[in-house]
Amino acid sequence: xxxxxxxxxxxxxxxxxxxxxxxxxxxxxxxxxxxxxxxxxxxxxxxxxxxxxxxxxxxxxxxxxxxxxxxxxxxxxxxxxxxxxxxxxxxxxxxxxxxxxxxxxxxxxxxxxxxxxxxxxxxxxxxxxxxxxxxxxxxxxxxxxxxxxxxxxxxxxxxxxxxxxxxxxxxxxxxxxxxxxxxxxxxxxxxxxxxxxxxxxxxxxxxxxxxxxxxxxxxxxxxxxxxxxxxxxxxxxxxxxxxxxxxxxxxxxxxxxxxxxxxxxxxxxxxxxxxxxxxxxxxxxxxxxxxxxxxxxxxxxxxxxxxxxxxxxxxxxxxxxxxxxxxxxxxxxxxxxxxxxxxxxxxxxxxxxxxxxxxxxxxxxxxxxxxxxxxxxxxxxxxxxxxxxxxxxxxxxxxxxxxxxxxxxxxxxxxxxxxxxxxxxxxxxxxxxxxxxxxxxxxxxxxxxxxxxxxxxxxxxxxxxxxxxxxxxxxxxxxxxxxxxxxxxxxxxxxxxxxxxxxxxxxxxxxxxxxxxxxxxxxxxxxxxxxxxxxxxxxxxxxxxxxxxxxxxxxxxxxxxxxxxxxxxxxxxxxxxxxxxxxxxxxxxxxxxxxxxxxxxxxxxxxxxxxxxxxxxxxxxxxxxxxxxxxxxxxxxxxxxxxxxxxxxxxxxxxxxxxxxxxxxxxxxxxxxxxxxxxxxxxxxxxxxxxxxxxxxxxxxxxxxxxxxxxxxxxxxxxxxxxxxxxxxxxxxxxxxxxxxxxxxxxxxxxxxxxxxxxxxxxxxxxxxxxxxxxxxxxxxxxxxxxxxxxxxxxxxxxxxxxxxxxxxxxxxxxxxxxxxxxxxxxxxxxxxxxxxxxxxxxxxxxxxxxxxxxxxxxxxxxxxxxxxxxxxxxxxxxxxxxxxxxxxxxxxxxxxxxxxxx
Numbered sequence: 093x094x095x096x097x098x099x100x101x102x103x104x105x106x107x108x109x110x111x112x113x114x115x116x117x118x119x120x121x122x123x124x125x126x127x128x129x130x131x132x133x134x135x136x137x138x139x140x141x142x143x144x145x146x147x148x149x150x151x152x153x154x155x156x157x158x159x160x161x162x163x164x165x166x167x168x169x170x171x172x173x174x175x176x177x178x179x180x181x182x183x184x185x186x187x188x189x190x191x192x193x194x195x196x197x198x199x200x201x202x203x204x205x206x207x208x209x210x211x212x213x214x215x216x217x218x219x220x221x222x223x224x225x226x227x228x229x230x231x232x233x234x235x236x237x238x239x240x241x242x243x244x245x246x247x248x249x250x251x252x253x254x255x256x257x258x259x260x261x262x263x264x265x266x267x268x269x270x271x272x273x274x275x276x277x278x279x280x281x282x283x284x285x286x287x288x289x290x291x292x293x294x295x296x297x298x299x300x301x302x303x304x305x306x307x308x309x310x311x312x313x314x315x316x317x318x319x320x321x322x323x324x325x326x327x328x329x330x331x332x333x334x335x336x337x338x339x340x341x342x343x344x345x346x347x348x349x350x351x352x353x354x355x356x357x358x359x360x361x362x363x364x365x366x367x368x369x370x371x372x373x374x375x376x377x378x379x380x381x382x383x384x385x386x387x388x389x390x391x392x393x394x395x396x397x398x399x400x401x402x403x404x405x406x407x408x409x410x411x412x413x414x415x416x417x418x419x420x421x422x423x424x425x426x427x428x429x430x431x432x433x434x435x436x437x438x439x440x441x442x443x444x445x446x447x448x449x450x451x452x453x454x455x456x457x458x459x460x461x462x463x464x465x466x467x468x469x470x471x472x473x474x475x476x477x478x479x480x481x482x483x484x485x486x487x488x489x490x491x492x493x494x495x496x497x498x499x500x501x502x503x504x505x506x507x508x509x510x511x512x513x514x515x516x517x518x519x520x521x522x523x524x525x526x527x528x529x530x531x532x533x534x535x536x537x538x539x540x541x542x543x544x545x546x547x548x549x550x551x552x553x554x555x556x557x558x559x560x561x562x563x564x565x566x567x568x569x570x571x572x573x574x575x576x577x578x579x580x581x582x583x584x585x586x587x588x589x590x591x592x593x594x595x596x597x598x599x600x601x602x603x604x605x606x607x608x609x610x611x612x613x614x615x616x617x618x619x620x621x622x623x624x625x626x627x628x629x630x631x632x633x634x635x636x637x638x639x640x641x642x643x644x645x646x647x648x649x650x651x652x653x654x655x656x657x658x659x660x661x662x663x664x665x666x667x668x669x670x671x672x673x674x675x676x677x678x679x680x681x682x683x684x685x686x687x688x689x690x691x692x693x694x695x696x697x698x699x700x701x702x703x704x705x706x707x708x709x710x711x712x713x714x715x716x717x718x719x720x721x722x723x724x725x726x727x728x729x730x731x732x733x734x735x736x737x738x739x740x741x742x743x744x745x746x747x748x749x750x751x752x753x754x755x756x757x758x759x760x761x762x763x764x765x766x767x768x769x770x771x772x773x774x775x776x777x778x779x780x781x782x783x784x785x786x787x788x789x790x791x792x793x794x795x796x797x798x799x800x801x802x803x804x805x806x807x808x809x810x811x812x813x814x815x816x817x818x819x820x821x822x823x824x825x826x827x828x829x830x831x832x833x834x835x836x837x838x839x840x841x842x843x844x845x846x847x848x849x850x851x852x853x854x855x856x857x858x859x860x861x862x863x864x865x866x867x868x869x870x871x872x873x874x875x876x877x878x879x880x881x882x883x884x885x886x887x888x889x890x891x892x893x894x895x896x897x898x899x900x901x902x903x904x905x906x907x908x909x910x911x912x913x914x915x916x917x918x919x920x921x922x923x924x925x926x927x928x929x930x931x932x933x934x935x936x937x938x939x940x941x942x943x944x945x946x947x948x949x950x951x952x953x954x955x956x957x958x959x960x961x962x963x964x965x966x967x968x969x970x971x972x973x974x975x976x977x978x979x980x981x982x983x984x985x986x987x988x989x990x991x992x993x994x995x
Contacts, residue, residue: 095133096294098284099126103133105282110253118231118256118273120283123629124295127257128161131227134255135179136167143223143253145179148187150233152575153603155181158229173214175221187211187245188238203241215245224252230602231256231277232622239272246276259629261285264621264671286625286632287673287681287994288732290724295632297724298643300674300688301710302665303468304703305460305650312652314502318435318451319655325431326401330379335413335424340379342408347371347383357385367407370400382979387898387938389891390989394696398435398656406444414443435657450499455661456617457491457508458650462516465613468646469517469592475715476610479638480591483606483630484517484613486510489528489596508615514594515564525590526565527581529574529599536566538590543568545584574599582606602626607635611644619667628672642717646710651697662697670694673734673994677713678866679723683734683992690739690868693989731995734880736887740837740894741870741987835906835958838863840984841873844890844937846953851946853939854882858957874993887990889937896982901967902936902947903974906960931962933978 095103102119109117121127135145149155155171158181162169170177173186188203188211207215218224226249228234234242234256246254256277265273289295307315329339337345345351347360361368372392374380382388396404405428413421413428429439436449465484472482489510495503506512511533514526518535525534525542532539539559547554557570568577578599585593586608593600597616601623609631616627631643649665652658666685674687685692689709692698698706713720842858849857855878864872875886897903940950944965951963966975 095129096126097292098289098294099130099133101284102130102282106130106134106255109281114278114281115250115252116254116256116276116278117281118258118277118279119281120258120261122284122286122289122295122632123259123626124633125259125284125289126294127229127259128157131229131255131257132158132162132165132167135162135225135227136165138223138225138253139167139178141223143225144175144221145225145227146175146218146221147179147181147227147229148184149181149229149603150184151603152183153578154229155183157603157605173210173217175217182214184233184238187214188241202244204244215248218245218252219248224249226252226254228254228256228276230258232258232260234272234276239276243272243275259625260622261625261671285673285732285994286628287675287724288730290632291726291728291730293726294634296634296641296643297721297726298628298632298645298674299713299720300628300669300672301644301646301714302685302688302706303464303646303648303710304698304706305458305464305648306700306703307454307458307650307652308460310502311454311458311460314499315451315454315652315655315658319658321431322398322435322656325427328427329405333420334427335421336416336418337412337421339405339408342412343371343374343380343404346407346411348381357383361386366399367403370396370403373397373400374404382898384899385901387892387900387935388895389888390693390987391695397659401656402432402435402437402444402446409439410443449657449660450496451655451657452660453496453499454503455650455652455658456664457503459504459507459512461508461615461648461650462513464648465513465615466516466520468613468648469521471711471714472611472644473591475717478588478591479610481585481588481606481608481610482592482613483600483609483611484510484513484592484594484615485597485600485627486513486594486615487597487617489526489531510594510596513615517592517594518565521592523590524592524594525581525585526594527578527599528596532568532577532581533562533565534590536561539566539568541589542581542584545587545589546580550580578604597623597627600630604630605633606630607633608637609633609643610641611646614645614647614668617664619664621671624668624672640717640721642720644714644717644720646714649697651700651703653697653700659697666694675720675723677723678864679725680737680864680872681724681994682737683994686991690866690870734992734994735874735876735878735883736880737872737874737991737993738841738887738890738894739866739870739872739989739991741868741989742985837871837873839957840893841890843950843953843957844893844940845875845886846956847940847946847950848882848886848889850949850953851940853885854878856882876995884990885939889939891988891990892935892937894984894986894988895935896980897933897935897975897978899966899975899979900935900938901941901965902950903933903964903966903971903978904936904951904954904960905931905933905962905964906954906958907931931960932983933964933974933981934983936963 098121102121106117106119119127119130121130131147135147138145147155147158149158158179159169159171162179162181167179168177169179169181171181173182188207204212204215218226228242246252254277256273262270262273262280262283286295290297306312328334332338332340347357350356355363357368360371368386369391371380371383372386372388373394373396375382375386376388376393377395409425409428413425416422425439432439432444433447436447436451437444438447439445469482469484473480486509491506491509495505504512510526510528514524514533517524522535523538525538526532532542536559543554543557543559546557553570553572553576557568557572560567560569581593582604584590586606597618612627612631614627616623618624618627628645631645635641647665647668650661669683669685669688671683673681673683675681676687676690678690681687684694686694689706838861841861841863845854845861846857848854854875856875860876860878862874862876864874866872873887873890875883878886892900934954936947936950940946947963947965954960964971964974966972
């Protein structure tokens with residue numbers, strides 16, 4: 093079997109690790125990249141060396157895959173605890189069988205001590221197996237359930253080699269998970285990303301799309317009633333007579349007019365970043381002055397969300413109300429306690445606690461999302477025709493919990509379930525099936541065709557099946573279980589017997605494979621990186637029958653913009669795509685919702701008035717399969733590294749445009765600015781030359797007519813003088829224009845990059861700056877050839893440099909020339925200097941303003957790239973005045989956002 097590029101690299105890395113004497117190894121490969129074959133090739137070598145191999149997997153579906161693929165390679169396998177075969181495939185559950193799950197709490201015994209006899213038998217077999225290779229597939233599950241037990245087992249197997257295989261990228265792990273991984277596996281031996289495998293052609297190019305919808309009318313009425321109750325609380329909070337220290341007064345004391353000895357803004361931001369964000373959003377809403385030392389970024393330029401309000405209210409409660417016995421403060425506490433449940437929070441003795449909000453349930457299970465799913469199916473059917481193989485994934489087959497009393501009549505009992513989706517789709521489609529761990533259902537004719545398909549390979553099983561009619565769809569019943577029907581339904585689906593498969597994430601997620609899947613409709617609420625990667629992996633497998641396969645993955649999102657928590661479904665979308673790379677409309681591979689649409693912000697959903705336009709863009713993109721493939725640039729070289737990019741959007745024409753002298757390319761070797769600020773000794777343009785020659789001839793004729801050779805010489809000198817005066821006048825006009833305008837995008841980026849390098853904070857300066865221009869005219873600036881943390885520092889610093897002036901420690905200036913008279917323009921052209929008519933001030937980024945030496949380095953870089961020499965400390969008497977006059981000024985008039993990208 094031919095190995096793919098990343099399989100070869102992983103095996104080479106493993107061979108080197110074993111040769112170095114390592115006993116533990118960890119390999120990260122995306123779903124569909126061939127982890128199983130990497131494990132089996134490692135197992136085959138271990139067996140050849142006389143070792144036994146034990147593979148542990150999270151479920152029986154993956155366990156069966158190992159057995160089938162091992163047999164295809166000619167390896168002898170088994171699935172029993174006695175470990176008699178060279179390769180044994182088991183589930184983690186076969187080890188983690190505990191006698192009494194409460195023993196640990198009662199006795200404090202180890203996990204090993206609590207094992208059931210079956211588990212102890214297996215551990216004993218592992219200890220006596222001799223040379224052993226233990227392969228832990230999808231080992232991220234160990235971090236959730238079995239990790240501590242495995243750690244105890246591995247202590248008993250010091251000589252065993254351990255290979256962990258997972259699709260979960262290391263950056264998605266928490267600190268606790270990273271520590272456990274280090275204990276179990278040590279450092280990563282080999283890792284690659286989804287974009288890298290797509291670029292190699294071993295995963296299908298794909299596009300992530302979103303369908304935005306609003307709640308139904310009944311859902312919206314209920315949500316707006318809830319919103320009104322919260323708005324009443326906010327109105328009361330902002331009044332000046334609620335509590336002995338009113339809410340807004342508290343915010344001012346806490347963040348702005350801080351008393352001596354109180355934490356500085358930087359200390360608050362470091363200790364409580366969510367609280368600091370909430371305070372800056374309160375400033376954006378004009379409820380709070382800008383705290384000294386704070387800088388507004390993309391995250392802060394929006395009104396506070398419900399979570400922000402709760403963070404600020406909670407700070408008020410903890411810092412003042414809860415410790416006060418005044419009647420006014422107790423009244424404020426009572427008002428807060430009454431209003432918080434409307435947005436899913438409660439006030440307890442320990443502070444404000446989040447709970448399961450009915451608002452979340454309405455948005456996550458909105459019937460509008462089922463209607464949107466039907467519309468997506470229609471569009472995908474038009475795009476694919478008979479080749480459609482669409483997967484619709486929900487969290488559950490049917491809703492098990494009874495609706496709260498206040499939601500009855502608002503949403504249907506089964507809203508959001510797989511059965512509700514099936515009911516809607518069956519009304520207009522006859523090629524739909526539902527498959528879960530408990531049910532196979534769909535139109536009666538499709539189920540009859542499924543029975544006939546089963547009969548072709550297992551007549552005895554088919555004889556025991558019958559189609560049981562129902563009101564909206566039929567159900568297939570008989571003497572079979574999910575281990576049998578999942579395989580049959582999958583093959584039926586791939587053969588085109590049904591084209592839309594509805595199921596649950598638990599069954600159609602990790603371990604389920606169908607190469608022909610053309611896309612996914614994601615209706616789940618799961619947002620962990622593992623869940624997202626595994627679900628997306630169902631559609632990314634290449635299809636030998638369709639070499640040009642492109643996958644389109646939809647997420648349906650319901651937003652109610654007039655409710656303080658109405659964007660929670662959008663926040664779920666953001667969490668799903670954080671850390672997940674995709675190709676955007678310009679062919680850049682970026683992390684987060686930016687790869688779905690460049691206008692999307694991780695901090696707020698688009699306005700409802702834009703939903704139809706957004707959905708239309710999504711449909712158009714889904715139909716352009718060739719464009720999706722082209723944007724992934726399959727087969728082109730790549731570095732497989734992540735970095736940070738600043739995208740700069742111009743708010744008005746002609747501001748911060750990059751001149752022709754700046755090298756612009758998708759991946760240029762560096763940055764150069766070819767402008768000069770002084771006249772250059774060069775011949776003028778043809779038009780000016782012709783005019784000067786004409787003046788020279790006229791002067792020679794006029795002067796030389798009666799003066800002989802001297803007159804001719806004088807005429808020539810006069811003509812040359814006229815030529816230079818005309819050119820100097822023109823060049824003086826050009827230089828004056830340069831001094832009046834704002835610095836270019838590239839010049840500001842170069843100044844920041846050089847200053848960071850000069851202060852030792854980055855390895856590259858302006859020579860590593862890359863600039864690209866998007867189709868919408870916005871610019872992307874990226875500091876290349878540096879670690880991701882350094883590119884992130886550059887991006888954050890550039891965003892600060894371009895942002896409106898807030899409260900920096902230092903300011904730098906550049907000269908601004910007003911309108912010049914003709915003699916002044918001539919003098920500027922001849923001598924190259926002129927007294928500035930004024931100064932424009934710009935903020936020094938925080939990373940370059942902590943120390944005076946760093947600020948001076950920025951000034952030097954600024955002078956080189958932009959011009960101007962003044963550096964002003966805003967804590968000085970002069971600086972206080974200038975900052976007061978300049979605070980809030982927007983010298984660049986642009987919008988800058990930071991995005992994570994892959995290259």
